[in-house]
Amino acid sequence: MSKKQQYTIRLDRDAEDNILPVGFFDTIVHRFLPVLSLSYLVSVIGIALNKGAFIYYMFQDSTAYTMGLFLVFWVSGPAIIWVLLNGSPMFRHVADLWYKILAGLMVVTIALSFLLFPEADVYGLKVYFILSVPIFILIYFFFVKDMLPRVASYPLNALGFCALLYGAFVNLIF
Numbered sequence: 001m002s003k004k005q006q007y008t009i010r011l012d013r014d015a016e017d018n019i020l021p022v023g024f025f026d027t028i029v030h031r032f033l034p035v036l037s038l039s040y041l042v043s044v045i046g047i048a049l050n051k052g053a054f055i056y057y058m059f060q061d062s063t064a065y066t067m068g069l070f071l072v073f074w075v076s077g078p079a080i081i082w083v084l085l086n087g088s089p090m091f092r093h094v095a096d097l098w099y100k101i102l103a104g105l106m107v108v109t110i111a112l113s114f115l116l117f118p119e120a121d122v123y124g125l126k127v128y129f130i131l132s133v134p135i136f137i138l139i140y141f142f143f144v145k146d147m148l149p150r151v152a153s154y155p156l157n158a159l160g161f162c163a164l165l166y167g168a169f170v171n172l173i174f
Contacts, residue, residue, distance in 0.1 A: 009089050021087015031143045032079055034153040036072050037160020039135050043068040043128055044163060050127070060174055065167025071128050075135045078102035079143055099144055103136040 021027075047064040048057035057064050078099050085095035110129050113120070120126070142148040 007093055021084065024083065024087055027083055027086070029157065030150050030153045031146060031148065032076075032083065033160065034148060034156035035079070035139050035143045036076055037156045037163075038138075039075055040068050040072045040160050041163055042135075043071045043131075044167070046131070047128065060170065062167060062171035062174065065163070065170060067128065068163075068167070071132055071135075074106070074129065075132050075139060078106065078136070079139055082144055096144055099140065103140070107133050107136065 044064045045058070047067050048054050051057040051064070081102055082095050082099040085091040085098055110132065114126060114130065
């Protein structure tokens with residue numbers, strides 16, 4: 001008979017209390033933001049290509065930038081839960097499992113909404129929610145399993161931030 005795996009958690013009583021997990025900002029800057037930036041850039045480019053007039057929707061219309069934010073907010077939910085669980089000494093061993101469960105539930109939600117409400121296609125956004133399934137897989141390997149090189153994190157952060165600022169600028173001007 002196999003025994004259930006036992007985990008021993010030892011807490012240091014003299015350590016200072018932290019509201020955020022240890023290594024939180026390192027995880028955010030080197031893992032979370034680069035993957036979200038890449039997701040945002042790809043979704044903005046994909047939405048602009050799907051609309052037809054790529055130059056217009058990429059550089060003069062804020063629709064692609066706004067809809068890209070919806071996709072980024074959708075895929076960031078399981079990743080935020082993973083960051084909080086992984087930073088806790090009591091729940092670190094279940095963080096990967098919870099990411100898989102939440103991402104799976106979100107994929108099932110997408111599939112059910114696609115089947116049950118086929119007419120609810122707001123600006124073609126449903127197609128991009130379907131494309132969020134590969135983004136969940138990308139996040140799993142680059143974010144959860146930490147396969148993204150640290151050298152690539154800063155350019156991806158800068159590109160995503162520039163796209164976000166440009167989208168805000170386009171939204172204000174046009």
